[in-house]
Amino acid sequence: MDVNKLQWDLTADQVRTRTDALIHRTLQVYDSVGTLDIGEVTYENSLKVLANVENEYVVEQRNLIFLRYVSQHEDVRAASTEADKKLSEFDVDMSMRSDVFQRLVALQERINPKALKPEAKRYMERLLKLGQRNGLHLPNKIQSELKDTKKQISELCIEFMKNLNEDTTILLFTRDELGMSHGGLPEDFLGDLEKTDDDKYKLTLKYPHYMLTIKECYIPETRRKMETAFYSRCKDANTRILEKLIPLRAKAAELLGFCSHADFVLEMNMAKKKENVAKFLDQLYQKLKPLGEEERSFILDLKRKECAERGFKYDSMINAWDMYYYMTQTEKIKYSVNHNYLKEFFPVEVVTTILMDIYQDLLGLSFTQLKHAQTWHNDVTVYSVQDSLTGNVLGQFYLDLYPRDGKYGHAACFDLQPGCLLPDGKRQIVVSALVTNFTKPTKNVPSLLQHAEVAIFFHEFGHIIHQICTQADFVMFSGGNVETDFLEAPSQMLENWVWEKEPLKRMSRHYKNGSSIPDDLLEKLVQSRLANIGKKSYKLASDCFQ
Structure with missing residues (x-):
């Protein structure tokens, strides 16, 4: 149906x-x-x-x-x-x-x-x-207090996200501040930016602007401003929210008999207790420390040499605004991978087509675009999904790929109509939406994806497929409503296609001449998966543990 x-x-x-x-x-x-x-x-x-x-x-x-x-x-x-x-x-x-x-x-x-x-x-x-x-086994007085606390928590969380979605911060930079006198950001990126009357470029804090700037701009002060602004979005309003939210969560956990909010959350997960998480992260931290320190030394040496060459002050630190930039430089030096050149092989239309081909072939599905379906914006496309063997319609999905004001600012899959059995015993089809913020196409250049964005596309689309292929009877267990420890597993497995040579070859087509990624560059890209792996994992474990 x-x-x-x-x-x-x-x-x-x-x-x-x-x-x-x-x-x-x-x-x-x-x-x-x-x-x-x-x-x-x-x-x-x-x-x-x-x-x-x-x-x-x-x-x-x-x-x-x-x-x-x-x-x-x-x-x-x-x-x-x-x-x-x-x-x-x-x-x-x-x-309650x-x-x-x-x-x-x-x-x-x-x-x-x-x-x-x-x-x-x-x-x-x-x-x-x-x-x-929810405390329904507890005395009425505690239930009443818990209900009031949970309502406050819910409203604060919604307001927090609303503030982020509605953020319209603009940063202004000159051409020199973006490093264009000696390389820096690519010309096609700047050509698509709005400018002020005094010739300054307008950069938003949306992912296409933020990520490219902190990865590619060699001017430390520009990266610092961008990084600081990005992590200070809605700082005043959301800080006030967090100051209320954190003690409220602790209070709710205490009313339910837990030592902390973390213990409350973990009760339904494999870890069960925060002590188990701390022990795991400590062990991971110790194992990754030697590799992380080795990569840290390489980045500091790289920074020291670049500061000397460009005339910047060397501070012997890897600052927050340095991390992505020098990780990108490491990939260029160790693996000869230039992601700004590489993205020319990944027009979003080509990636989308091959992504769908892979999922259709792998899972026995058939996708058909619905040309006249109702959507919330002209950029959005809609597809119907059928079981190739039976012809049964399993669901539909929307693709909303480009940023705009007021739109959700990250990448996510939204389960809008869960698959389950209806009261009459018939199966309700799944309807899902994939929302991302890839660079918009221009008159001269299509939307080109960084390889990291291709990985995000495959990962989030994995959630779409996970939802559409559900055979659950009840909404509570439909699609992504699985145990939290398993939720990311299908997408993490399916995104591995972006590191395999054959699918990479299939999904790459240079936007100017239609050529695939050259074999030597393809080999370097696959090898670059190991770039900074110790530093990334070591930092994650270190941040979580500390």
Whole structure:
């Protein structure tokens, strides 16, 4: 059944109206379960009812709140953000319905576990576990305090992300400050930038501007300004949020009997306790330290020589704004990989086509672009996914690849309509969206991807495929709703294609002459996977452990 229930032309008023209607409908269902006579609770009138309303709720909820990440209309984004706050508060209320929880406890005591399908049994057990993690086994006074705390946490998290998405910081640099007198940033990048009346270039803090500048600009002060601005986005507003959020999370964990927020989170993960994480990171830190120090010495020597050649002061440190730049220089020196040249072989249209070919061949899928499907922006494309063997439609996905004001600023896969069984036993198709911020095409040059962006594309698309191929009965276990420790595994495995010679050869086509990556450059690119590996991993373990 090919049914996409999502709607993208909603006005701000419609977002508000539909939010209230969704809350009203869902509340009625929870009330019906919560008022059941304890002795009359059955799978059909409790667990199945909750599963059905969960699916209806999730699809509409995600439709309403996804608009805050992608809508081109500021009033719609604002209404969507308010909807997210209202629905998140409602989620807290429903997650702490002790009356519903007691009916589920009664069901577990009365029902023969063998009478339930394995996934239904797991659904019941998970709801009961989540009820305990929401404090429904605790005294009413503690439940009330916990509910208020969780609502505050939810609102603060939403506001934090809203501030980042709406950030419009602009930095101004002269041509010399971008290093154009002696190399520096590529001319095609500068040619696409807006300029002020006094001939300064406008750089945003979106990923295409930020990453290229800190990787390629040899002027330390320019990198410092860019790095500082990037990690100071919304500094005042979001710092105030964090100052409230951190103690609130600690308070919620304490009310639930945990020593810390970390312990609360880890209870549902393989690690279980923060001490296990600290021990693992300490061991990793010690093993990586020799390699990390060796690479650190190489980078410092590189910096010392470059500072002497260019007349910069050498401070004997690898500053935050030095790291990406000198890692990039290391790749150029050790492996002769120039990513600004390499990206000319990765036009986004070619990468997209081959990426889809690989996933179709590998998993027996068939993708068809839907030319006239409704979207939230003209840049967005939509594809239908079928099982090649049966012809059954499994789902649809959207590709929203380029940055714009107000849009989500990183790269992510959004599960909008989960795959599951509907009340009539038919399967609901999956609808997902891939949102990235790759460099926009210009009149003369298509969107060209750095190899790191190709890896991001494959990784996030792996999440799309993971969601679309789901065969779960319940929303709670659909697609990416797996155990946290496994969530990234499919994408991490599938992104390895960008380090294999044969697929790299297939997906590379120079935007001017259509040639593939030369074999010698291809070999160097594959070898460069080991560049800075000790420093990257050592820094990660060091930062986490400390």
